[in-house]
Structures are given as C-alpha cells and as structure tokens.
Amino acid sequence: MQKLRPPPVSLLDRYSGTGFAPVYATRVTVRGGETGHGRASGVARSDDGVLQVDLRLPPALGGPGGGTNPEQLFAAAYGACFHGALQLLATRNGIALPSCSVEVAVRLGRDPVDGHHALQADVTVRLPGLQQRVAEELVRATERVCPYAKMVRQGIEGTVRVVVTEEAGDAAN
Missing domain, CATH: 3.30.300.20 (K homology (KH) domain)
Structure with missing residues (x-):
C-alpha cells in the first residue's frame, strides 16, 4: 500500500489564466432506491466506485435514519x-x-x-x-x-x- 501524503503546497500557487481551469473532476450519481426518492432511500455512487453510500431521511425529517x-x-x-x-x-x-x-x-x-x-x-x-x-x-x-x-x-x-x-x-x- 502506498504511504499517504498531503498534497503539495504548490496547490496554493495563483493561477493567472482567463478562464476556469479544472484540475480534478468527478461525478456522483444518485438513484432513488426502494421508495424511488433519492433523499429517502437512494444510493449515491461515484464514477470510480470508491464512494457508495445509502441515503436516508433522518428522524428529524420523518425518516428512519440508518444512512447518511x-x-x-x-x-x-x-x-x-x-x-x-x-x-x-x-x-x-x-x-x-x-x-x-x-x-x-x-x-x-x-x-x-x-x-x-x-x-x-x-x-x-x-x-x-x-x-x-x-x-x-x-x-x-x-x-x-x-x-x-x-x-x-x-x-x-x-x-x-x-x-x-x-x-x-x-x-x-
């Protein structure tokens, strides 16, 4: 396993271009799950599969909790x-x-x-x-x-x- 390191301080270097210059991009897709409602029973999954979390309504919003x-x-x-x-x-x-x-x-x-x-x-x-x-x-x-x-x-x-x-x-x- 590769040893974890903090990012380089050079990330703080100022950019002087004329437009937005992406340095990283990702995509997360949310599907509705059991209720068909992303917030109540959805699953959020990143394009690389590293992030996959169950979404649930917290009790304060009338849900059961048990997810993020x-x-x-x-x-x-x-x-x-x-x-x-x-x-x-x-x-x-x-x-x-x-x-x-x-x-x-x-x-x-x-x-x-x-x-x-x-x-x-x-x-x-x-x-x-x-x-x-x-x-x-x-x-x-x-x-x-x-x-x-x-x-x-x-x-x-x-x-x-x-x-x-x-x-x-x-x-x-």
Missing part, C-alpha cells in the same frame, strides 16, 4: 476541504498544526425569501496552542482560498441539464 443525508455529505466535504486548505497554508507559513480540527454544522430550514428551503453552515476551527491573532489570520486566509468557503460566500457556477431517454437503462449515461 445530503446535509451530512455537504458538511463532510466542506470540513475536509477547509481543513486541507488550512493545513496547506499553515505548512507554507511554517506553522505546525498537529491537532487542529474543523467542525461544520449544517442546517436545512425554511427560507423566508421564497418559502422553500435553504441551507446554513457554520464552521468552527479549533487550533490548540496557537496565539489568537495567528489563528485568526490563518483562518481568514483559509476562507479566501478554500473552494467550499468561496462557494458558500459567493455561490457556484453550474448548470442543470435535462436528458430524456426511452429506456431506464439509459439513465446511467
């Missing part, structure tokens, strides 16, 4: 990205963070703007042993480079595409 949900997946992704960016910035600045942690609390709630639903997310960064000023500067810098923090603050570019097929088997494409 979109809010947990978002919180995990946001926390992992923020933690990674934080570590890269600390490494570049010669700061050791042996026991830092990032906790992301995500809430699904009713949106008074349109009457539907919205998400709120709060990030708590624990940096034991650092001076308060250094910790705050490091976290503020991380907010500027972490793609998830940027997405939460600025939104995200994307599209929604509709594909209608005649056979259920075509849905995998």
Whole structure:
C-alpha cells in the first residue's frame, strides 16, 4: 500500500489564466432506491466506485435514519476541504498544526425569501496552542482560498441539464 501524503503546497500557487481551469473532476450519481426518492432511500455512487453510500431521511425529517443525508455529505466535504486548505497554508507559513480540527454544522430550514428551503453552515476551527491573532489570520486566509468557503460566500457556477431517454437503462449515461 502506498504511504499517504498531503498534497503539495504548490496547490496554493495563483493561477493567472482567463478562464476556469479544472484540475480534478468527478461525478456522483444518485438513484432513488426502494421508495424511488433519492433523499429517502437512494444510493449515491461515484464514477470510480470508491464512494457508495445509502441515503436516508433522518428522524428529524420523518425518516428512519440508518444512512447518511445530503446535509451530512455537504458538511463532510466542506470540513475536509477547509481543513486541507488550512493545513496547506499553515505548512507554507511554517506553522505546525498537529491537532487542529474543523467542525461544520449544517442546517436545512425554511427560507423566508421564497418559502422553500435553504441551507446554513457554520464552521468552527479549533487550533490548540496557537496565539489568537495567528489563528485568526490563518483562518481568514483559509476562507479566501478554500473552494467550499468561496462557494458558500459567493455561490457556484453550474448548470442543470435535462436528458430524456426511452429506456431506464439509459439513465446511467
């Protein structure tokens, strides 16, 4: 088994191109499962098969629990990205963070703007042993480079595409 290593600090190097330049892409497909409803009984599977999770409604939404949900997946992704960016910035600045942690609390709630639903997310960064000023500067810098923090603050570019097929088997494409 190959020894795990952190990514190179060069990921922090500024890009000066004129358009979005992807450095990694993935695809996750969600199917509806037993109820035909992705959130209630779905399965989320990545294109490489490494991620495969059962999706279930949590008890707070009237479900049985027993699986993960979109809010947990978002919180995990946001926390992992923020933690990674934080570590890269600390490494570049010669700061050791042996026991830092990032906790992301995500809430699904009713949106008074349109009457539907919205998400709120709060990030708590624990940096034991650092001076308060250094910790705050490091976290503020991380907010500027972490793609998830940027997405939460600025939104995200994307599209929604509709594909209608005649056979259920075509849905995998």
